[in-house]
Amino acid sequence: xxxxxxxxxxxxxxxxxxxxxxxxxxxxxxxxxxxxxxxxxxxxxxxxxxxxxxxxxxxxxxxxxxxxxxxxxxxxxxxxxxxxxxxxxxxxxxxxxxxxxxxxxxxxxxxxxxxxxxxxxxxxxxxxxxxxxxxxxxxxxxxxxxxxxxxxxxxxxxxxxxxxxxxxxxxxxxxxxxxxxxxxxxxxxxxxxxxxxxxxxxxxxxxxxxxxxxxxxxxxxxxxxxxxxxxxxxxxxxxxxxxxxxxxxxxxxxxxxxxxxxxxxxxxxxxxxxxxxxxxxxxxxxxxxxxxxxxxxxxxxxxxxxxxxxxxxxxxxxxxxxxxxxxxxxxxxxxxxxxxxxxxxxxxxxxxxxxxxxxxxxxxxxxxxxxxxxxxxxxxxxxxxxxxxxxxxxxxxxxxxxx
Amino acid sequence: xxxxxxxxxxxxxxxxxxxxxxxxxxxxxxxxxxxxxxxxxxxxxxxxxxxxxxxxxxxxxxxxxxxxxxxxxxxxxxxxxxxxxxxxxxxxxxxxxxxxxxxxxxxxxxxxxxxxxxxxxxxxxxxxxxxxxxxxxxxxxxxxxxxxxxxxxxxxxxxxxxxxxxxxxxxxxxxxxxxxxxxxxxxxxxxxxxxxxxxxxxxxxxxxxxxxxxxxxxxxxxxxxxxxxxxxxxxxxxxxxxxxxxxxxxxxxxxxxxxxxxxxxxxxxxxxxxxxxxxxxxxxxxxxxxxxxxxxxxxxxxxxxxxxxxxxxxxxxxxxxxxxxxxxxxxxxxxxxxxxxxxxxxxxxxxxxxxxxxxxxxxxxxxx
Numbered sequence: 001x002x003x004x005x006x007x008x009x010x011x012x013x014x015x016x017x018x019x020x021x022x023x024x025x026x027x028x029x030x031x032x033x034x035x036x037x038x039x040x041x042x043x044x045x046x047x048x049x050x051x052x053x054x055x056x057x058x059x060x061x062x063x064x065x066x067x068x069x070x071x072x073x074x075x076x077x078x079x080x081x082x083x084x085x086x087x088x089x090x091x092x093x094x095x096x097x098x099x100x101x102x103x104x105x106x107x108x109x110x111x112x113x114x115x116x117x118x119x120x121x122x123x124x125x126x127x128x129x130x131x132x133x134x135x136x137x138x139x140x141x142x143x144x145x146x147x148x149x150x151x152x153x154x155x156x157x158x159x160x161x162x163x164x165x166x167x168x169x170x171x172x173x174x175x176x177x178x179x180x181x182x183x184x185x186x187x188x189x190x191x192x193x194x195x196x197x198x199x200x201x202x203x204x205x206x207x208x209x210x211x212x213x214x215x216x217x218x219x220x221x222x223x224x225x226x227x228x229x230x231x232x233x234x235x236x237x238x239x240x241x242x243x244x245x246x247x248x249x250x251x252x253x254x255x256x257x258x259x260x261x262x263x264x265x266x267x268x269x270x271x272x273x274x275x276x277x278x279x280x281x282x283x284x285x286x287x288x289x290x291x292x293x294x295x296x297x298x299x300x301x302x303x304x305x306x307x308x309x310x311x312x313x314x315x316x317x318x319x320x321x322x323x324x325x326x327x328x329x330x331x332x333x334x335x336x337x338x339x340x341x342x343x344x345x346x347x348x349x350x351x352x353x354x355x356x357x358x359x360x361x362x363x364x365x366x367x368x369x370x371x372x373x374x375x376x377x378x379x380x381x382x383x384x385x386x387x388x389x390x391x392x393x394x395x396x397x398x399x400x401x402x403x
Numbered sequence: 404x405x406x407x408x409x410x411x412x413x414x415x416x417x418x419x420x421x422x423x424x425x426x427x428x429x430x431x432x433x434x435x436x437x438x439x440x441x442x443x444x445x446x447x448x449x450x451x452x453x454x455x456x457x458x459x460x461x462x463x464x465x466x467x468x469x470x471x472x473x474x475x476x477x478x479x480x481x482x483x484x485x486x487x488x489x490x491x492x493x494x495x496x497x498x499x500x501x502x503x504x505x506x507x508x509x510x511x512x513x514x515x516x517x518x519x520x521x522x523x524x525x526x527x528x529x530x531x532x533x534x535x536x537x538x539x540x541x542x543x544x545x546x547x548x549x550x551x552x553x554x555x556x557x558x559x560x561x562x563x564x565x566x567x568x569x570x571x572x573x574x575x576x577x578x579x580x581x582x583x584x585x586x587x588x589x590x591x592x593x594x595x596x597x598x599x600x601x602x603x604x605x606x607x608x609x610x611x612x613x614x615x616x617x618x619x620x621x622x623x624x625x626x627x628x629x630x631x632x633x634x635x636x637x638x639x640x641x642x643x644x645x646x647x648x649x650x651x652x653x654x655x656x657x658x659x660x661x662x663x664x665x666x667x668x669x670x671x672x673x674x675x676x677x678x679x680x681x682x683x684x685x686x687x688x689x690x691x692x693x694x695x696x697x698x699x700x701x702x703x704x705x706x707x708x709x710x711x712x713x714x715x716x717x718x719x720x721x722x723x724x725x726x727x728x729x730x731x732x733x734x735x736x737x738x739x740x741x742x743x744x745x746x747x748x749x750x751x752x753x754x755x756x757x758x759x760x761x762x763x764x765x766x767x768x769x770x771x
Contacts, residue, residue: 071483080485192510193485254518257525268512268527348513348522350473350481358473358513361480363748367638369611 068365069375070130075359079195079350089198090138092178094145099167101146102160105153119143172209191269195350204338207276215284222289240282246343249275253347272344280337287329291322324398331391335384352376457668458719461529466508469495470528473513476634477743478534487511490742491532494553494659497732498530501675501724506731520545523662530672531660548669551676552658555755555764557651558590559629564646566623571598571650578603580613580622590653591626628655637748671718678725680767681707682734683758689733707770714770
């Protein structure tokens with residue numbers, strides 16, 4: 001990180017150490033061929049990579065029949081969601097692009113190059129040869145909306161802060177209404193038709209968003225001095241942490257209907273969501289508690305000395321610091337939840353993995369396991385990597401770990 | 404600080420209590436209340452057992468809920484347009500056609516092998532049509548009733564054509580690929596022990612590995628249900644080099660399953676299956692059914708198509724129930740050929756699944 005401002009040596013500022021510079025050959029020599037045994041290791045590794053990568057690439061470009069992915073692309077993305085209603089998912093995406101563009105303009109007004117690089121990705125999708133023109137137009141629109149939001153934020157950064165907050169808070173309910181439908185305007189699409197990547201993302205996002213406040217309450221409850229609250233929190237956390245997620249999901253899907261009277265039927269997607277939330281809240285609580293414990297006692301005392309009451313201390317002094325400390329852990333939990341949602345495939349939901357198995361049962365594509373599983377693995381990787389990258393940027397922006 | 408935590412704790416407890424109150428208040432509501440996520444129906448409207456209750460509930464709901472397999476080639480899967488397709492799925496359509504005169508008034512619930520019976524017991528589904536084998540234990544202990552068998556499957560053995568293996572005894576000393584932990588593995592051991600044949604089982608966790616190993620030549624034979632052998636044969640490098648032996652190691656009759664306690668519903672499912680058999684026996688299919696209905700003088704056909712005898716009403720359905728099945732879904736031969744027959748990659752011979760007229764096991768009691 002080079003500082004672009006003129007240096008003010010008289011302030012006694014500590015400069016970062018100079019970065020090392022190498023030529024290509026110099027870098028190779030230092031990192032790969034510095035001693036004779038490193039040279040041997042490097043050569044062996046290169047050979048192993050060669051014999052592994054070559055057949056893989058050879059297979060991917062000459063033998064693999066990607067037709068199975070191409071013709072089932074809509075299934076992979078939105079499952080059985082009716083084709084004539086897919087525009088609703090696009091609207092939700094455009095709104096997301098608008099919100100994200102606005103946030104980008106307000107919080108990273110100078111990071112234009114990275115922003116432009118991100119905007120290239122949808123254009124790349126739009127250029128794919130096998131997608132429909134409808135999707136092509138929508139990918140371009142996606143960028144248009146992102147730029148629109150960004151432009152607004154650059155134009156009036158101060159005035160746009162409040163609308164942005166409203167958008168962020170309202171996005172989630174709007175998303176659910178868009179996808180589920182509102183009686184007279186939008187046709188109701190029952191949750192049994194939700195599927196694919198859309199369902200995977202919804203499960204993960206709902207799981208993390210709703211378990212977050214519950215987790216914070218449980219973490220505070222566990223540190224509370226009220227015996228009943230403390231006992232409840234401890235019992236909840238320890239019981240849930242003592243069972244695997246599969247068990248919780250099975251309970252939610254199979255046992256819940258047995259306990260409930262037959263008049264009450266809860267949708268099975270909602271049941272899976274409830275199971276995930278119940279499970280994640282316990283882990284969330286422990287993560288947040290870790291952050292709370294890292295806050296030195298002096299912070300409480302200082303807040304007290306300033307005359308803040310308990311509520312103010314917790315919500316203005318302690319929690320902001322505690323949550324900032326646990327960002328890496330929370331992102332880690334989110335990534336792991338994103339992948340754990342595949343477990344709902346065993347309770348009969350057609351998420352990305354469930355759709356993959358049903359696509360593999362299409363008579364014309366029996367035996368295309370490698371193509372299909374590689375494709376969904378790629379999707380999982382892209383999303384997980386994007387999340388971890390975003391969290392690293394967020395940590396830098398918030399200065400976590402620089403104290 | 405302390406007070407805040409008090410407050411939060413109280414909020415937490417109140418929240419939990421509120422949630423509990425909310426659900427109990429919902430139960431007391433006498434009228435049907437609908438919310439986005441929870442559907443509360445009027446009391447007595449949908450108890451899962453009792454004569455006539457299932458049909459009543461299905462009609463009130465306006466569609467059938469059918470438990471299916473979503474990942475079995477030929478029997479249940481989602482096609483590229485996002486619609487369920489397959490042999491089992493077509494029988495769901497047939498039930499819907501018989502009740503509503505519309506084969507599409509059905510909601511599919513994909514189920515795994517583990518959850519299928521619980522889903523049936525709890526009333527999540529009206530009927531389970533998911534390649535389920537009829538056994539005594541399941542029929543008695545699980546509170547299930549098995550309707551007429553739609554598909555007679557059985558465990559078979561596939562070998563290479565050039566191996567010269569023709570019968571079970573030829574497998575003496577052979578290596579046989581099989582999935583571990585399945586009844587398939589046990590059946591193989593039982594049968595081989597009964598015939599005193601020594602063999603080496605080569606076991607794998609997953610079906611993909613089993614057939615991969617067989618294709619690479621690591622085993623002389625591979626064993627599994629015949630319908631699966633046939634579908635998997637199409638994925639081998641040279642499908643024509645392999646042959647499925649005419650040996651059946653175990654009986655696997657697959658058919659629809661309903662809850663015990665509603666005999667009317669059990670009858671309906673039974674007779675829907677029989678109607679598809681009868682259609683084939685009488686030579687009535689989806690293409691000629693309108694013509695036959697207009698011209699027929701045969702009293703059996705007239706009763707079948709609802710022109711006389713009021714057969715449908717005895718089941719609690721309309722009299723053209725069987726006509727609707729044949730018209731919108733087809734007779735058994737059409738359903739079979741569409742999903743498993745010569746036009747498909749499976750090209751599965753009818754074998755036992757032929758009408759009794761052609762030497763198979765499909766035999767429908769008379770509709771009269």
